[in-house]
Structures are given as C-alpha cells and as structure tokens.
Amino acid sequence: MKNRLRVLRAERSWSQAELAEKLGVSRQTVNAIETGKYDPSLPLAFALARVFGQAIEGIFEPEGE
Amino acid sequence: MVAQPASPAPRPSFREACVGSSTPAARRSSLQFSAWTLVWALSFLAATFLLKREVVAGALAWVTAAVPGLLGLVTVAAYRRFLRSLDELQRRIQLEGLALGFGAGILFSMCWRLFERAGAPQLDISDSALVMLGFWVLGQLLGYRRYA
Numbered sequence: 001m002k003n004r005l006r007v008l009r010a011e012r013s014w015s016q017a018e019l020a021e022k023l024g025v026s027r028q029t030v031n032a033i034e035t036g037k038y039d040p041s042l043p044l045a046f047a048l049a050r051v052f053g054q055a056i057e058g059i060f061e062p063e064g065e
Numbered sequence: 066m067v068a069q070p071a072s073p074a075p076r077p078s079f080r081e082a083c084v085g086s087s088t089p090a091a092r093r094s095s096l097q098f099s100a101w102t103l104v105w106a107l108s109f110l111a112a113t114f115l116l117k118r119e120v121v122a123g124a125l126a127w128v129t130a131a132v133p134g135l136l137g138l139v140t141v142a143a144y145r146r147f148l149r150s151l152d153e154l155q156r157r158i159q160l161e162g163l164a165l166g167f168g169a170g171i172l173f174s175m176c177w178r179l180f181e182r183a184g185a186p187q188l189d190i191s192d193s194a195l196v197m198l199g200f201w202v203l204g205q206l207l208g209y210r211r212y213a
Contacts (some may be wrong), residue, residue: 032154
C-alpha cells in the first residue's frame with residue numbers, strides 16, 4: 001500500500017514523534033507506515049484520516065494504481 | 066497551505082532499532098513487567114538454593130517451591146498488561162517473537178528426544194524453556210529491526 005503520510009506530515013511541519021503522539025502510537029509505527037513497511041489497521045487508518053482531515057483514500061492508495 | 070518538501074524519515078537510533086520506540090503507557094507497563102520478571106527470577110534462585118541445601122523441609126519446603134510459581138503468575142499478568150499497552154505494530158512484533166520462541170521451544174524439546182536416543186546428553190525441561198526464551202528475545206529483536 002502506498003501512502004502520502006510523509007507529504008501530509010511535512011505540510012503541517014509535524015515530526016514523526018508529534019504525529020505519533022496525536023495518534024497514540026509509537027514513533028516506530030508512524031515511521032513503518034510512512035516507509036511502507038507496515039500497513040495500518042482500519043481503526044488506525046481512520047485515526048490518520050481524522051488527524052489529517054482527509055478521507056482514507058486521500059492518504060492511502062493500493063500498490064500499482 | 067504550501068507543501069514543504071517531505072523530509073526523509075530520521076534514522077532510528079541503535080536502541081530504537083533493537084527494541085523499538087514506545088508510548089509512555091507502554092514504557093510504564095514494560096518497566097512493571099521487567100520489575101516483576103526480576104522479582105520472579107530472584108525468588109526462583111532463592112527457592113532453588115533453599116531446597117537444594119535442604120534449608121527448609123516439610124510443609125515449608127512446599128511453600129518455598131510454590132512461591133516462585135505464584136510470583137510467576139503475577140509476572141504473566143504483568144506481561145498481559147504490557148501487551149495490551151502496546152500499539153498494533155509493537156503487538157505484532159511481540160506476537161512474531163512469541164511465535165518464534167514457542168515454535169523453537171516445542172521443536173527443540175521434541176527433536177532433542179530423538180538426539181538423546183542417538184546418544185546426545187540428556188536435558189531437562191528447563192533447557193527447552195531457555196531455548197524458548199532465547200528465541201522469543203531473538204524474534205523481538207528481528208521484528209524491531211525489520212520495522213525500524
């Protein structure tokens with residue numbers, strides 16, 4: 001799964017640690033999602049969408065699209 | 066809002082690459098789990114010493130043997146609390162570590178029986194537990210490195 005997490009985070013000048021705190025997860029988890037090593041669960045994807053004020057499909061995109 | 070160029074992800078520290086980063090709640094429960102593990106290990110060593118040297122006998126020996134078991138139950142409960150305090154990725158890493166530890170421990174205990182029949186030295190059940198523990202730790206290290 002591809003995602004725009006890093007771009008969205010940079011737009012808001014948030015560090016990974018700040019985003020992690022907003023989501024209630026570890027920085028390692030934010031980093032793993034950003035780098036595509038880990039695909040979040042649906043609840044965490046919804047939390048990301050809420051934090052960025054976007055729809056889930058505005059953040060995540062299936063590989064190859 | 067003007068998009069700033071996306072900065073690359075910061076390199077994880079050595080500690081973070083080995084044991085990951087965690088939330089404050091996970092750090093607290095991790096400390097509690099570590100403390101209970103230490104208490105359990107010390108009680109196990111003390112009970113082994115007392116029983117081996119026959120310092121205690123009769124009913125007191127039974128109580129001495131039971132104490133590490135009861136403290137072990139508290140340690141297991143602390144580990145459960147620790148697991149529940151983790152986020153989903155860290156829980157996955159723990160699960161993968163447990164899978165590796167459990168699998169390696171079972172395989173070792175079953176396969177070693179065959180080696181014993183072939184002439185290898187006889188081991189007891191605590192050796193399998195050590196293999197299980199070692200692979201559990203190894204599994205966690207591999208997981209934290211994989212997702213670092």
